[in-house]
Amino acid sequence: MPSHAQNHLSVNYTSAATVPDHLNVCGAPDTVRVTVSLAGQSPFARTQITATCHLFSGIRFVGLDGGATSAGVALLDDSDPSAPVFSLPDLSPNGLTLVHIGMVIRADCGIVDTLSQNGMLEVFDQWQLDYQLDGQTLSETDATAEYRDALAVPFFTLQPGTPPPPARPGDCLTRQIVVSNSALNGSTDTLWYTATEGAGLSVQLIEANGIPLDFQKTVGPFGDTVLTAVLAGAVFEANSFGNGDASFDPDEALTIVEHYCVVDCAGGTESTHAVGWGCNGDLCAEATVIDFVPLGEGTPKAAFSKGGALPDVHAGYCAPGQTTITLTNDGIEFDAGFGAMYDLWAGIGLGGTFGTEDGRFRITSLRIAGVDVVPPAEPLVALHGHP
Numbered sequence: 001m002p003s004h005a006q007n008h009l010s011v012n013y014t015s016a017a018t019v020p021d022h023l024n025v026c027g028a029p030d031t032v033r034v035t036v037s038l039a040g041q042s043p044f045a046r047t048q049i050t051a052t053c054h055l056f057s058g059i060r061f062v063g064l065d066g067g068a069t070s071a072g073v074a075l076l077d078d079s080d081p082s083a084p085v086f087s088l089p090d091l092s093p094n095g096l097t098l099v100h101i102g103m104v105i106r107a108d109c110g111i112v113d114t115l116s117q118n119g120m121l122e123v124f125d126q127w128q129l130d131y132q133l134d135g136q137t138l139s140e141t142d143a144t145a146e147y148r149d150a151l152a153v154p155f156f157t158l159q160p161g162t163p164p165p166p167a168r169p170g171d172c173l174t175r176q177i178v179v180s181n182s183a184l185n186g187s188t189d190t191l192w193y194t195a196t197e198g199a200g201l202s203v204q205l206i207e208a209n210g211i212p213l214d215f216q217k218t219v220g221p222f223g224d225t226v227l228t229a230v231l232a233g234a235v236f237e238a239n240s241f242g243n244g245d246a247s248f249d250p251d252e253a254l255t256i257v258e259h260y261c262v263v264d265c266a267g268g269t270e271s272t273h274a275v276g277w278g279c280n281g282d283l284c285a286e287a288t289v290i291d292f293v294p295l296g297e298g299t300p301k302a303a304f305s306k307g308g309a310l311p312d313v314h315a316g317y318c319a320p321g322q323t324t325i326t327l328t329n330d331g332i333e334f335d336a337g338f339g340a341m342y343d344l345w346a347g348i349g350l351g352g353t354f355g356t357e358d359g360r361f362r363i364t365s366l367r368i369a370g371v372d373v374v375p376p377a378e379p380l381v382a383l384h385g386h387p
Contacts, residue, residue: 009046009091010039011127011142014100018068020150023059024186026279027152029106033068034127034144037098038091042133045092049131050076051101052085056123058111061103068102107151109284115151123148154186154248156275158289161255166296166335167269172204172261177273177289179254187249188277191231193256195274199223199267201293205259209238223267231275262293269293298338300331315361 011034013019018033036051055061060081072089088099115121124146130139161176181187193213197203199222206213208231215229231254237244239252248254262269269292276286306312308324315321327346333339348366350358357363366373 007040007140008038008042008133008138009036009049009129009131009140009142011036011051011129011144013144019145020105020147022152022185023105023107023147023150024152025058025107025111025154026109026188026277026284027107027186029062029104030150031065031068031102031104033065033100033102035098035100036088036091036127036129038093043093044134045090045095047090047132049088049091049129050085051088052083052128052130053101053103054126054128055082055105056111056125057082057114058108059125060106060108062106063104065102065104068100070099070101072096073099073101108280109278109282111151112153112284115153121148122146123151152186153183154181154188154250154277154285155183156181156191156277156285156287158273158275158287160289160291164293166294166338167262168296168338169200169262169265172259173293174257174259175291175293177256177258177291179256179275179287181248181250181252183250185250187247189232189236189247191248191275191277192283193227193229193231193273193275195227195258196220196272197225197227197260198269198271198293199225200262200264200269201225201260201267201271202263203227203258203260207257207259208235209240209254210257211235211238260293262295265295269295296338297334298332298340300329300339300341302341302344303328303330320364 014033014035020030020032023030036049038046053061061078061084062081064075074087075084076087077085084103086101089096091097091099125144127142127144128139129142130137132138157180159178159180161178164173164175167173179191193208195203195206203225206215206227206229208229211234213229213231215227218226220226233246235254236242236246236248236252239248239254242249242252256273271291271293272288273291274286274288276283278284305326305328306324308326310322310324312323313321329339329341331339331341347354349355350361350363
């Protein structure tokens with residue numbers, strides 16, 4: 001820490017109780033109190049004193065605590081919230097020897113950026129004191145005690161829930177994303193949730209702790225859908241392992257449930273989920289996780305072969321005959337049901353037009369899977385619906 005240049009004034013926290021003790025980043029402010037007092041042996045008064053508090057990077061001045069501030073101390077300039085300027089009454093060995101300054105301060109995103117570069121940094125404020133002493137203009141710098149342990153920073157992680165089953169276009173399912181705060185003592189009252197969904201998915205509803213969310217939907221540059229929603233208030237009150245308040249505290253968890261439909265195999269089903277927190281229009285930190293909706297693998301393949309359970313009988317003049325065609329699925333299936341054929345239609349008829357008559361031949365009856373059906377007027381026959 002820097003030493004006194006002329007050693008005529010000093011700045012210290014008034015007591016251990018007035019040192020910052022809980023600065024939750026982007027959370028509630030804290031109140032501190034410093035004492036400016038005489039130092040050195042000069043018998044002359046220190047006059048026209050201004051004190052500028054250069055707060056540690058990421059700490060902001062919120063306001064003057066009038067109840068903790070001595071009479072005669074005034075706030076001159078707080079246009080720069082990182083360096084408020086105060087005017088102090090004259091201090092003299094034969095008169096007033098000290099004054100107190102009470103301040104309300106808050107930590108913002110800047111402190112996260114600073115500490116992420118060097119987590120071992122000492123956190124303290126520097127005071128610049130400018131004054132007159134026996135006709136001389138003097139300036140000195142003092143530093144107050146370190147308060148790194150007072151900082152509380154939330155730390156969020158995301159984890160996908162149980163993987164959804166393989167899907168196909170038209171399937172509508174749900175999936176979970178669990179958000180946890182694993183910080184030691186940091187919390188937040190607001191989270192911003194963002195989900196970038198592949199073009200193959202359409203999200204119908206988002207719930208957080210069972211509460212439906214209002215979300216905005218935009219289209220990204222690659223056709224992906226970007227969903228954004230705010231998490232706060234009643235959502236946090238329902239957190240798992242929580243205390244029921246509207247803050248996302250350490251060791252609490254929140255469950256997001258997305259209701260989605262698969263609309264396209266080719267559009268992609270990868271999604272990126274993120275939660276971020278911050279203040280003053282800045283994002284302090286963001287946690288992300290990538291999730292996939294698996295598409296079922298399998299390829300059906302229809303194959304017709306002549307013959308089957310009944311023997312073929314050739315038709316003659318006024319003598320009925322019969323012929324049997326067997327349909328099989330020669331496809332490949334890696335996921336159950338994804339090599340199956342559904343809504344199957346087949347052309348059944350005579351000649352190139354699939355008619356019920358061709359020359360001297362006419363279809364008089366039709367049996368599919370042991371069930372007699374009326375010979376169709378149209379060439380396509382629905383094969384589904386038969387045992």
